[in-house]
Amino acid sequence: MIRSLLDTYKHEGWLPDCRMSLCKGWTQGGSNADVMLADAYLKNLTGIDWNLAYEAMVNDAENEPLEWSYEGRGGLQSWKRLNYIPYLDYDYLASAPTHGVSLGHWRKSDYTKYLARANSWQNLYKADQKSLINGTDTGFTGFFQPKFLNGTWGYQDPIACSALASWCSLTSNPSETFESSVWEYQFYVPHDMSTLIKTLGGPDTFVSRLDFFHTSGLADIGNEPVFLTVYQYHYAGRPALSALRAHSYIPSSFNASNSGLPGNDDSGAMGSFAVFSMLGLFPNPGQNVYLIIPPFFEEVNITHPETGKTATVRNVNFDASYRRIYIQEAYLNGIRYRKNWIGHEFFTEGMTLELVLGDSESDWGRSEEDLPPSLGVSVSSDGMDM
Missing domain, CATH: 1.20.1050.60 (alpha-1,2-mannosidase)
Incomplete structure (x- = not known):
């Protein structure tokens, strides 16, 4: 591929x-x-x-x-000059509208330049922006918003293009977000979750936002932009809530019925979400990071096609009725393992991960040193910096 x-x-x-x-x-x-x-x-x-x-x-x-x-x-001239793509941007080089909110080697100068660009998402964060649903304040403040060329703010309702409003696409009704809402895109800073969590009010508020997003009808599990949000509790030091959220969508939206995929499979996207979720190792693409939850099976084995080594994830106290879905302790090759994520070497080196399960959230994977890597400084649910 x-x-x-x-x-x-x-x-x-x-x-x-x-x-x-x-x-x-x-x-x-x-x-x-x-x-x-x-x-x-x-x-x-x-x-x-x-x-x-x-x-x-x-x-x-x-x-x-x-x-x-x-x-x-599109919009690269503005992106490089202003560090954001303006609302109603005039781009004489391109002949298509630009989704300003959605778009966000071996030479040190390249590393420095692109690392700086990776922080430009912050230029579209409007700290005092509210969000209403049917006239009722959602209780959360601060959302991405479009910004004009002169630095003043435009406006897009944070719930527009969500499952509670009208569908948005490039061809039907172009907006500043693509096939998803500001509510959904506010979580999509996969390379710097620690800074995003701080920006949105800290771990506890971030968890509350995720909970509201997934329970209010705003989340569209039938389209790809939502996938990572199911597991972003990990970055706030609450991996147990990722496990709980995964089990809320599987099997309610992903199952073996004739309508067992909630949306267009899009070359295997829906199936991949289900497979990684049930495997218990969900990737944050473009990074050497798999977020750990208990597999949906007592044991899973994956043999690497090049190294020939077999990686194993084994649940201890496995419960086929899925009441025990929370990790109490973890052991990697027999050694106690606290991190709530693991790298690709787990597969290539054929490691064994044992997960001891219980029916309530534990302190596993919650401290600052347990969190996945991020460009910024991480903060756990215990309020400690990393």
Whole structure:
């Protein structure tokens, strides 16, 4: 798959985003092939021209195509000059509207430049923005909002494009968010969850926001932008709540009935969410991070196709009725393991992870040193900095 992406770049000049039957489909919220390339590189995939891969990613980051709705990114001039893409941005290089809220190598200068750009999402955070549902305040303040060229704020209702409002897409009713709401996109800072949690009011408030999002009808489990939110409790030091949330969607929305997928499978997206969730190791793409919850089975074994080694996740006190879904203790190759995440080496080296289960939340995975890595400084539910 990675070699195919790069082959498309070689022949077409751009990495594809939604390519079907040799045709360019609509770009869906960004240049997602970049994430796949980064993910594959971190996991040491072999037989890939990584110099070509880096060239393709820099092309997406620096050059703007005439028609970004099929390839590449739009609004790059503004993005690089202003560190955000303005509301109603005039972009003479591109011929498509820009979703300002959704878009967010071996040279040290490149590292510094792109690390700085990775923080620009903060420029679209409006700290005093409220959100109402049917005229009632949701009780949460601070949301992403569109911003004009002169630095003043535009407005998009945070619930617009959610399951409680109208559907938004590139072709039907373009908005500042793509196929999802500001409420949903406010959680999508996968590379710097620690800073996002602080920005949104700290771990306890962040957990409350996630709970409200998933129980109010705002969350659309039938579309990809929601997937990571099921597991973002991990970053606030509450991995047990990720397990609880996963079990609320499986089997209610993912099951073996004729309508057992809640939305378009999109080349396997829905199935992948179910598989990783039931495996108990959910990836944060583009990073060497799998978020741990108990598998839905007593034991799972995965044999790596190149190393030939078998990784095992084993539940101790497994309960087929799923009353015991909370990790009390964990052991990696027989040694006590506190982190609520694990790296890809778990698979390549054939490690064994044993999870001791109970029927209530424990202190496992909750302290500051247990949290997944993040660009910023992490804060746990205990209020401690890392």
